[in-house]
Amino acid sequence: MAGKKVTIKDVAREAGVSVATVSYVVNGRTDLRISDETRKRVLHVINLLNYSPNQTAKALASNKKSLIALTTSENTSVLKLAEERHTLNILSAFLHEHGYELLTIAPGSMDNYSQAAAILCIDMEKKDFQTLGNNNFIPLLSVDGFINDPLFFQINNDLARVQASASEGLGTDYTFVGLMPNNKERQAQIKKAFKKVCFITSFEDLKDLSDNIVTTDYVINEMLSSSHNCRYIDNLPFEKMELILKSVEQAIERTPIESHDLYI
Known part of the structure; x- marks a missing residue:
């Protein structure tokens, strides 16, 4: 929508609601039954599209950008x-x-x-x-x-890129070692991408690791690089x-x- 003024119809389409619902939300109507989930999704789309007629969106746009x-x-x-x-x-x-x-x-x-x-x-x-x-x-x-x-x-991270970098240094015989992710979908993606995976939650988990290790965690590399053949692929390049x-x-x-x- 670059160069085009965002309209209330654009907001309604992106939020998956009617134009009337968007109007009720932006005008703060409390006499109509609109679920909290719907109201919040409309406000998120208003924020994303920077729908200027809404005073809330204007206030959001004026936040300090630093x-x-x-x-x-x-x-x-x-x-x-x-x-x-x-x-x-x-x-x-x-x-x-x-x-x-x-x-x-x-x-x-x-x-x-x-x-x-x-x-x-x-x-x-x-x-x-x-x-x-x-x-x-x-x-x-x-x-x-x-x-x-x-x-x-x-x-x-593009896990295919991590795989390619790991293979350059260690071939196919290695274990991906990383700190246990909070995000469960990320856990699943890593397990799917690598044949052998070891997630670390404590110092005890560092025992009995294989010699060939790939990691994207700075802390893991600092602890294991002197005792293992460790391939470090920076998680934050x-x-x-x-x-x-x-x-x-x-x-x-x-x-x-x-x-x-x-x-x-």
Whole structure:
């Protein structure tokens, strides 16, 4: 819809509701029975398309564009927390260079964060993503997690690329070793892509691993590279951070693109 004014019909079509329903939602009508789920989906589409007649959408569009929130699902693994800290350090430095600052949200918090222009959800379980989205009508983007909702960006590793890189160094006899993903669909995709997979939740899980190891986790590589034949494929290369930044800016500006399902 680039160069074309978004209409109430566009919003209704994308939300899968009637024009009347969109009108009721944007005008805050409370005398009609509209489900909370429908109301929230209409507001998400309004936000995505930047439907200007709605005052709520105008308010969302005027949020400070320099502040990006970042969060994940709650977990208790010390190793996972260390990896998340590494990701935070790398991403915050990269985004700072491009004029953005990170607001870190406590894992598991589902509050409203309208002071941010967008929320990056790192390896977040789908139900947590949906709950957070229900409480925030600013763009949410899923990184290293499958949400499978066309309204939202999801940015994941191209596992075929990881396989090819692994085979260059180790052939076919290796084990993919990674920290246990929060996102269950991501777990399933990794298990499908590699013949042998070992997900780590504690230091005990590091015992008795095979000699040939492939990992995309910085923490795993740091612990095992001196004792194993370890092929490290960076989970957050520069190209991926560029794609995250581009997606954030497209989401904030409501730039129409063919697909929000992206791989790197």
